[in-house]
Amino acid sequence: MEKQIVHLFVFNTLADWETGFAIAGINNPDLQKHPGRYRVQTMGLTAEPVTTIGGMTILPDITLAELEPSAMLILPGGEAWDAGKNAEILEAAEAFLQAGLPIAAICGATAGLARVGILDDKLHTSNALEYLQTTHYRGAALYQHQPAVTAGNVITTNSTAPLEFAYHIFKMLDLYDTEILEAWYGLFKTGDASYYATLQSLATPLLEEKMKATVRKQFKAELGRAKTAIAAQDYGTAWNALQRAHILGQRDAIPHTIAHWNMLKLAWKQRDFREVAGQILPALLATPLTPLFGQLRSLRGGKASVNDSGKMAISEDIQRILKH
Structure with missing residues (x-):
């Protein structure tokens, strides 16, 4: 499947935090309905580096002059909008809509859309109705007091x-199946760990696509061995099995996450609070970070109380499976 481009407009004073969730989700293929279907490409008015509100420097991938129709145009907020800047990108936004392509605007970018009449005839939202009224637009009757609104091909x-x-x-x-999207949103909106468990259960079938058959079979076997050992209160064997599972799954985000999640549960069962504390971040970050760093890190057992100098030796049988 040929990758489709999602364009992200970057400019001086861009609000870093407003597009973080979106960019991470689009670029990370894990859990996606069609993994790797999209990639984000940054686009600036010129080729010059831009500096965000947070002080980060971004070098645009392309310039506005090089912009071609794509899967979506994302317009972040930033102080430049209220200074009357970025007018050039608004012409591109209108061209996207005329071609039937979606645009997504947040914060100050919604005021930009209002200035050129894009919000005059469709439901929309923004920082406040009074904020948009300063643009003298004619869509006030269609303003929605909601965090986000989708109307046709326009997200505000x-x-x-x-x-x-x-x-x-x-x-x-x-991007995602409905159940996965709702569980993801519920987790980050509420912090309720039950949504994480739901994501884990929904993600498990994806192992069929992410792991080689022999590795997958042994990974599941180790999880089963750990479950049996825990039931028998043989925690030493359980930890050994989970560490072996971690080695097998460490370089694939979903099994890597599952291994740490099970380690976290076992540590809690044993009331090993030092290990609990050490497993929380790996359990939360394994999914987003494994695609970035998983292939670069040496294989290890994954137990938090064992540092890099004390990595678990990889048994010969697992070495054979991984090389299969």
Whole structure:
């Protein structure tokens, strides 16, 4: 499947945090309905580096002059909008809509859309109705007091709702199955760990696509061995099995996450709070970080109380399976 481009407009004073969830989800193939279907490409008015509100420097991949129709155009907020800048990109936004292509705007970018009349005839939201009225637009009657609104091919979002911004973008791009999207949103919106468990259960079938058959079979066997050992209160064997599972799954995000999640549960069962503390971040970050660093890290057992100098030796049988 040929990758489709999602363009992200970058400019001086861009609000870093407003597109974080969206960019991470689009670029990370894990859990996606069609993994790797999209990639984000940054686009600036010129080829010059830009500096965000947070002080980060971004070198645009392309310039506005090089912009071609794509899967979506994302317009972040930033102080430049209220200074009357970025007018050039608004012409591109209008061209996208005329071609039937979606655009997504948050915070100050919604005011930009209002200035050129894009919000005059469709439901929309922004930071506040009064904020948009300063643009003298004619769509006030269609303003919605909601964090985010999708109307046709236009997504508008309040500055305080980067999570909802991503949620609406993911729906527009049909990035995830509905159950996965709702569990993802529920987890980050509420912090309720039950949503994490739901994501784990939904992700498990994806192992069929992510792991070689022999590795997958042994990974499941180790999880089963750990479960049996825990039931028998043989925690030493359980930890050994989970560490072996971690080695087998460490370089694939979903099994890597599952291994740490089971380690976290076992540590809690034993009331080993030092290990619990050490497993929380790996359990939360394994999915987003494994695609970035998983292939670079040496294989290890994954137990938090064992540092890099004390890595678990990889048994010969696992070495054979991994090389199969």
